[in-house]
Amino acid sequence: MPLIRNSYGKGRVRVMRVHRDAPRHEVRELTIQCMLTGAFDAAYTEGDNRSVIATDSIKNIANIVARDHVGLDNEGYCRALAQYFLDRYDHVETVEITATETKWTRIAVDGAPHDHAFTLDGNGRPLVKVSASRDGATLVSGISGFTFLKTTQSGWEDYWFDEATTLKPTADRLFATAMDASWRWAGTPASYPQANAAVLAAALKVFATTYSPGVQNTLYLIGEAVLAAVPEIAEITIACPNKHYLPIDLSPFGRAFDGQVFTPTDEPHGQIECTIARG
Numbered sequence: 274m275p276l277i278r279n280s281y282g283k284g285r286v287r288v289m290r291v292h293r294d295a296p297r298h299e300v301r302e303l304t305i306q307c308m309l310t311g312a313f314d315a316a317y318t319e320g321d322n323r324s325v326i327a328t329d330s331i332k333n334i335a336n337i338v339a340r341d342h343v344g345l346d347n348e349g350y351c352r353a354l355a356q357y358f359l360d361r362y363d364h365v366e367t368v369e370i371t372a373t374e375t376k377w378t379r380i381a382v383d384g385a386p387h388d389h390a391f392t393l394d395g396n397g398r399p400l401v402k403v404s405a406s407r408d409g410a411t412l413v414s415g416i417s418g419f420t421f422l423k424t425t426q427s428g429w430e431d432y433w434f435d436e437a438t439t440l441k442p443t444a445d446r447l448f449a450t451a452m453d454a455s456w457r458w459a460g461t462p463a464s465y466p467q468a469n470a471a472v473l474a475a476a477l478k479v480f481a482t483t484y485s486p487g488v489q490n491t492l493y494l495i496g497e498a499v500l501a502a503v504p505e506i507a508e509i510t511i512a513c514p515n516k517h518y519l520p521i522d523l524s525p526f527g528r529a530f531d532g533q534v535f536t537p538t539d540e541p542h543g544q545i546e547c548t549i550a551r552g
Contacts, residue, residue, distance in 0.1 A: 276317055280369070282308035283331040288339045289518050289535040290350070291424050291447070297388045298424045301347060302375040302537060307331050307354065312364035324364050334358070336521050340534045347374055375537075380421065380481045390481035393420035393451075399469070402455070414469055415455030421477060422449035422516075425532075427485040447535060448485055449516040452476075456499065459507035459551075468503050475502040488515050488545040496549025508550035515543035 284306040292299040309331075315321035338354045345353065355368040376394035379386035397419035404411045427448035429440075454476070462468035475498040485491040492511045499509050518535035 276314055278310075279313060279317055280308045280310045281313065281325075281328070282306065282369075283328040283335070286332050286335045287537045288335060289447075289537050290339050290343050291533050291535070292344045293389075293424060293532060294344070299344075300377050300391060300422075300424060301350075302377065303347060303350075303372045304375070305335055305351075305354075306369075306371040307335060307358075308369040308371075309358065309365050309367070311362070311366040326358075326362060326365075333526070336523060336534060336536075337526050337528065340521075340523055340528050343533045347372060377422065380477045382478050382481050387481045389425050390423040390477070391421060392477065396420055400455070412458045413455050414458070414465065415453070416469075416473070417453050418451045419454070419473070420449070420451040420516075421480060422447065422518075423481060426483075429487055432487075445532070447518040447532075448488075448491075449518060450488065450513040451516060453512045454509060456503075456506045456509040458505055460505035462503065462505045468505065471502050472499050472506070472509075475499045488513055488543065489547070492545060492547050493549060496547065500549065500551060508548055510546070510548040512544065512546040514539075515545065517542060 286305040286307065287303070288305060289300065289302045292301075309326065312324050315323075316325050334357055335354060338357050339350065342350050342353050351370045351372050355370050358365050358368045377391035378394050380390040380392055381387070382390075397416045400415045400417055402413040402415070424447055425445055427446050428442075428444040429446065430442040430444060432438075432440075432442070454472075456472060476495045479495045479498045480491060483491070483494060492513060496509050496511060500506060517538050519538060520530045520532075521534045521536055523530065523534070
């Protein structure tokens, strides 16, 4: 029976490019599908894989091209990725690259866009909880999945080491999280929307402008800042997964890691939680 058509490739290749040649960093996070057609029929009809470029190699090529073209816009990167296959593999006839971007917007600190701290576009889901009885009521506001990152000014060092420890210390890492936070009201603010906005502004200012020795310390400092900014809040509970962006080892391809190309991953993640209340 005839083989009418075929294509193959690699899907859901996640790449974060951080262009950090200047104090003002640029971030571009893509999820990529790369599909090839060409002289691959024998792999289907004969089980002959000699012409097949392994899908793991396709993933590696996406990372190599990302490292070599950190500063290109997404369109330029995808064109360069497609051209890489056409230039190196004569038996590849067509390359189809589909890339979707996870958009990040600069955090505004005191009205100015920050150089290396960002929030996710279309960010967070505000929430309200009321517990009421004839004896009284409590009101809690909050937000779920409020996502932000910074490309520097974060580290993780001097933690407990034993036979199970494999993680290497670092004084400079990418820090990203999707925060769930709720704050219990002790009084009524002049405007709930304005007070809630002040909570997020205080949290993001701490995140963007202070060095983080660990998620734990950053959460505590955020809680302190929120209570100082909004006096009607009695306490705030914060839960933050440590969303990992893993450095990609390109040394097998003659390229050093210099904080510019990462693999985004959500699972497994560190889960850090705390509650900060007025004394």
